[in-house]
Amino acid sequence: MEDTAKKEKKGMSKLFSSESSPNKKVPKLCGTNYPLSILFIVVNEFCERFSYYGMKAVLTLYFTNYLHWDDNLSTTVYHAFSGLCYFTPIIGAPIADVWLGKFNTIFYLSILYVIGHVVKSVGAIPTIGSTELHVTLSMIGLVAIAFGTGGIKPCVSAFGGDQFEEHHKKERAKFFSIFYLSINAGSLISTLVTPILRGGVQCFGGDCFALAFGVPAALMLVALVVFVSGSGMYKKHPPEGNVLAQVFKCIGFALKNRWCHRSAAHPKREHWLDWANEKYPKKIITEVKMVTRVLFLYIPLPMFWALFDQQGSRWTLQATRMDTMLGSFAAQPDQIQVMNPLMILILIPVFDLGLYPLLRKCKINLTPIPKMAVGMIVAALAFVVACVVEIQINKTIPPVAGSKECYVQVLNYASEDITVTMHGETFTASSLTLQEYQDPEYRNLNFDSEQAHTSINLKSASFENNCDAHFNESSDYSILVHVENEALVCKQFTDNKVKPPKGTASIRFINMLSDTITVSIGEETINLQGMFSPGEIKDLKRGKPDVKADIKGTEYTIDVGLLDFGAGYTVLLMGIDSVDRKVSIRRIEDVDANSFHVAWQIPQYVLLSAGEVMFSVTGLEFSYSQAPSSMKSVLQAGWLLTIAFGNIIVLIVAQTATLEQWAEFILFAALLIAVSIIFSIMGYFYVSINPDDLKEDDDDKAGELEKKPLPDDFYELEEKKTKI
Template sequence: MTRKSRTPSFQQSAREDNAEKQSLTPKSPTEQNTKTSANFQSMLNTNDTYAASTFEESPIKAKNNTSGFTGKLTSVVSSFFSFLQFPKVVWLILLSEGSERLAFYGFKTVLPLFLKDYLNWDEDGATVIIHSFIFFAYLTPLLGSVMADGFFGKFTTILIMAILYCIGQVLVAVTAIPGLTGHPPRSWGIIIGLFIIGLASGGIKPNVSSMGGEQFSSRDPVLITSFFSFFYLTINLGSTFSTIVTPILRTEFGYAIAFALPAVAMILSTIVFAVGRPWYKIVKPKENIVISSAKVAVYSLICTARDWVKRFLSIFRITSAPVRVTHFLDRAKKRYPERLVEDIKICLRIIIVLMPICAFFALFDQHASRFVFQATHMNRNFFGVNLDADQIQVINPFMIILLVPFFDRLVYPACRLFDRVFVLTPLRRMAVGFVITALSFVLSAFVDFLVEHFGPGKIHVIAQLPQYITLGMGEILVSVTALEFAYQQAPPRMKSLMSAFYLLTVSAGNVIVLIVAALPIPAFPYKQTVEFLVFAGLIMCALGIFLILAWFYKYRDTTQDDDQVASDQNVKTIPVISSAVDDELDGDFSGDGCDAKVSSMYDVESAM
């Protein structure tokens, strides 16, 4: 079959995929009732945003009510002002997020030199601390997802963590007062503050973006895409302001005042977010999705292992061979609601395809460490004004502020004019971003080579501009797109969980940097140049893996998500006790836990 024949409309592709799954997947005693099946069937007859997918993914037809090039051009022009259609309460979320990011990046901007110059740590030690903090801050979103989806809901979770965040920022500012922690200054204040801020910011991250997305209808994915672009723009507006101002405060008034600005910004962010409570569209938590998903996964793995043993014993005719299933999670349908299992399978596909972006974040977050240290060895004089090395970081958010509207308002709409020739799907965007990010580190290596060759202070810091520009382009194409992709493709009840996983890739990327920085490699000429090139090669290897995974990914139709959420909010949730397992799970392996009766609270309609 040629590639062209594999790009029909989404409806046809989805019907074929569903028919294949129905023919291969064994029937389960806990199948959804007729109403749920009818809803799922109607979902297959809807449109979605993408007319094709990356490297033989199942294509999704673009939602477009116009015809011809003129109609598409009109649609592009109207989409330029789509942000005017945002619900008003969304602007409160964006303002709150901008203030929170001002606090986070303002704090992080002065952190490298605070550790190096104030606490007298070496560059490698400071790099380890910075990336350990980033690792922790992007690991804790899983905790925030559990709290939001299983216990308190997104609004309450964000509010609790925001208050904790304020405490951490105030602690850092107070303990940075000269002489308060002794002479020489001790590091206990910054360590405790880093822990609290990392914990609190991680609890906010996966929930604020998904809560903002929930204020929109899932039937307008173009508007949701625009929201995530503006969400990222807001992040970088806060980052730009803080990156410019906090180094000035540090120089003029000291580290305590520089850290005080992020503390004030976080307090204002908390107030702004809390004010919007009466107007937010709030989705109430139904159950702890993380725990339910873990139970399904453990149960499936146990049963899979047992099937392998039975299949081995069947060779010697000791027992009969088990029934084959198309996916190892399908074994859990004997115990758990089919919809829960199918949602977990969707999330697993998203997780697998996004895993290679860990390599991107291993490169990207070095703009807050290695790029800063590189700038300390360069000429930073602009028209008679000597800039601080940590102020150079402002190039990254400033470029994002310029590039996000450019991509969102011009590049992406223009690409939609040529949907019939080539569709720039999210996964394709990310693949392009990988290449551009690799180019950024090749440029970084070249700049470092020049600095080493000509000596400190001989190369002007403007030479870093190309690496910052290309890194910003890579950030838009990979980071922004991955966040949007994880949100839109996740089932409604698992959007915070998928946002948390996206943030876990940031954490994993910083682990890579930690490992490289901690390696006991002796100093040698052009060591940093070689390290930059190694990271460029790393992301190209990750790109190869990503292309293979993207080839097989099939997009999920999301246009019925609003109906599903509304139905869930009006449905009674009752426990379901599974019947005894079938003969396949009886017998010699009765003690492995597979045949125990379990209770689930996942989406059971009162009609049952």
């Protein structure tokens, strides 16, 4: 028994050891030079990206529809979470480099990742407690997810590269291509699937956010299981030390030394980092110089990400106010985000195999910095298009009653048309009892004070009467006219003539029968107490709901038809068909359905994705080409931090700016164009170098490396390498 326990302990120790024979021979794929272990890493990355992007796709609508936060708070928390996801890599990288190694870092932080998803899913179950508990669980889950995904982000791709022999560089390059494909495939599929799980499945009487978050949680668990399953095949390099800490120490020593010798007695040095010569070798100092030169170029870059990440917040909220019918398929507003990974998969080969070679044939050889600057401008144009779309959407929104005005519609339940004179205006109200009735229109009334008492004259072929109404400013009303005791009388209701939130439809029932009626829509019930009593307004998903009416213990069906995106309806319950057990109705569309089609968002997604290809893919190539091999992780961390700071910019604007949405889009576009000009000027004075010229045994050349520019065809050769 004791020997068995020792063996099990030894086996577990070997499984999670960070020094598991990095030079050992690993099984190959079908006689190729590809390690079998990379299959586990690629599948792990696909599942992890599915879980991350799937959860993130529905996150904004979770905040607005489930937690009932306003758009600005939802945008702020969304971008705070996104920013945290890109801050945490600077924690994960040192953990792997100094303490646990890449394998153990991925393993332990993946467990935290799974726990975060599970907590997030539980927080989306309505029956577990109060709103405060849901918010608390959601925030705990999001923080755990941010530390999980950010912590493993700098480790997984590098761990995959570690599996290859040094002389199999071609195979390693193709692995990174497959790795990048798995990222986009996970993003593409999850962005399609999770909105369907949210909106296409009903649970707890509404959208099933618990399922939409639960499936990504399950995929992250699968990612963890798959990753651990390949443990025996992996090369596991031991921790190599914290390069990032070394860079900071070198910079800190140089600044401290310069400050201590600031008097004129000490001669000036060519570069401020040369003040570290007393402690660090010239090669290290030169490498840090190379890194700081690139990091200086990174300063303007967060503004691009401030625009890019809004496709999951502001652009998704924009889609909720549009018609998202694609033929016979009703797309969810959060599904439209799928355009980005789809366009990336299309545009990368278009640019690499078509546009860039064509430009070179025309003697236009764009180096990375001009490409990135053009990418910024293209992304800015995407926000100009988004602004135009926003303005067109605003034209479809019904006007809101302002100061000293209100909107009134007349619902004519008399058996004949009537002429209405109200507040000096005369118009005809068609009878709703006729089979071919017309929807009434809201009339704008202006008055001199905050309130108004108005006498309404009602005249038909058979009757004439006056009734009084009381209106408040900035309000909406319905006046229901019916015949009572051989006279026209009216009843006043308060309306809410606004677009239903987030692409839903609103409906209100009015009981025109003498009996008390209980209307049920799913798990919702509405009690209509007696004749002419209105029910409360309910917001429903687009579709044909199953509506039942209980009248004196007998159940009847109510066919309200299709409730469309963004429409508001009043349904009059007119009569009973005892044979078919149906209630006859008159349906009035108080608020028009969304009419501006979501296809108009496609150009802004195409432009933003094109900007991403030129900016992000090129920026990664540039960073990789300009960093010494020992410092590539430092520049990777710096690149990820630009994304984090970009999200901080958005949440600051969301909380402080008081602009309308279209004006905010223009502001972001203008800022990015200004930043692209600044970046171009900075890039003009940047001299590209080739870090491969820096030899371990050639310390004298290190000081001259910065002055040695790259050959003209360097970036043309770099573009032939696979994007990582």
